[in-house]
Amino acid sequence: MTQFPPMTASNEVLDLTGRKGLVVGIANEHSLAWSAAEHFRNAGADLAVTYLNDKARPFVEPLAQRLAAPILLPCDILRPGQIETIFETIKNQWGRLDFVFHSIAWARKEDLHGRLTDCSADGFVEAMLVSCHSLITMAKLAEPLMTNGGSIMTMTYVGAEKVIDHYNVMGPVKAALESSVRYLAHELGTRNIRVNAISAGAIKTRAASGIAHFDEILNGAVHMAPLYRTVDSCEVGRTALLLASDFTTAITGEVLHVDAGFHIEGMASPPKWFDPSGSA
Incomplete structure (x- = not known):
């Protein structure tokens, strides 16, 4: 059984000094x-960072420099071999990995x-492949590097659990991702590897901008949460x-x-009293 030192007032901090993360x-x-990367780095972790392609690199590289990330590599899930690289x-440079x-x-x-x-069907x-199976692939590749156990995290949304208008195909895809989290947690638990998902509320990001009527979803969250x-x-x-x-060594799945x-409170459509202008 893994033993952890007792917590005291002097060491009650989130310290990732010496940890290696992707x-x-x-x-x-x-x-x-x-945002996650900033918090990891501020807590002392060393980070490997990826970017989608050459078009994305100019936006990501300056951020990787701010993180002092020693590893910056492309990661297009649909391009064979990039995840493995x-x-x-990471194996050659660090020899291990603590979190993904x-x-x-x-x-x-x-x-x-x-x-x-x-x-x-193709879509x-x-x-x-991109949204769900990539997590499974990364878990498989991370497992032999997490020699002291580790933490694997992914992002999801309440549209995986309930019908959210305009979320469409991503609903069942994220539902599959959440189910994969549970199965991966079950299978990797013997290696002391934890697997969890964060279901974030509606936030304006580049990815969210691709969802039709996203402003309605955002305003609806304000009224319903x-x-x-x-x-x-x-x-x-x-x-x-x-x-x-x-602090979360007993949380997985x-x-x-x-x-x-x-x-x-989530529902498929805003209630009748909902005013997307924000005046209600």
């Missing part, structure tokens, strides 16, 4: 992955904006830091909602 999904400074580089933050999702525009009923497969507000990326980043730390409580 952050996948930074597109720009508004990305949830960026990332983990091989997975924050990538994608669907074809016509499938994301159209009805699930009309989603093409569904691509959305699943018990805290009557949205959340910000910093709140998500702090939760990621918590999951990467020793969970979906942690960071959404001002919206998930307990």
Whole structure:
């Protein structure tokens, strides 16, 4: 059984000094992955960072420099070999890995904006490969590097649990991701590797901008959430830091909602009294 030192007033801190982490999904400074990376780094962790492609690199590279990230590599899930190269580089440079933050999702525009009923088979497969199976692949590659155990985190949304208008194909895709979290947690638990998901509330990010009528979703969250507000990326980043730390060594297979409580009120459409102008 793994033994942990007793906590005292002097060491009650989230300290990742000496930890090695991989952050996948930074597109720009508004990305949830960026907020998580900032918190990891501020807590002392060394980070490997990825970018999607050459077009994205100019936006991500300056952020990687701010993190003093010694590893910066492309990660296009649909390009064979890129994920393997990332983990091989980490193995050669660090020899181990302590945590992975997975924050990538994608669907074809016509499938994301159209009805699930009309989603093409090829589009569904691509959305699943990028948004869900990539986590499974990363878990497989991270397992042999997490020699002292570790933490794997991914991002999801309440649309995986309940129908949210305009979320469309990403609903079942994220549902598959959440189920994968539970199965991965079950399978990797013997290696002391924890797997969890953060279900973030509606936040304006580059990825969210691809969802039709996103402003309606955002305004609806303000009116429906018990805290009557949205959340910000910093709140998500702090939760990621918590999951990467020793403060959550007994938490695995969970979906942690960071959404001002919206998930307990979520519904397919805004109520009749809902005024998207914000005047209600």
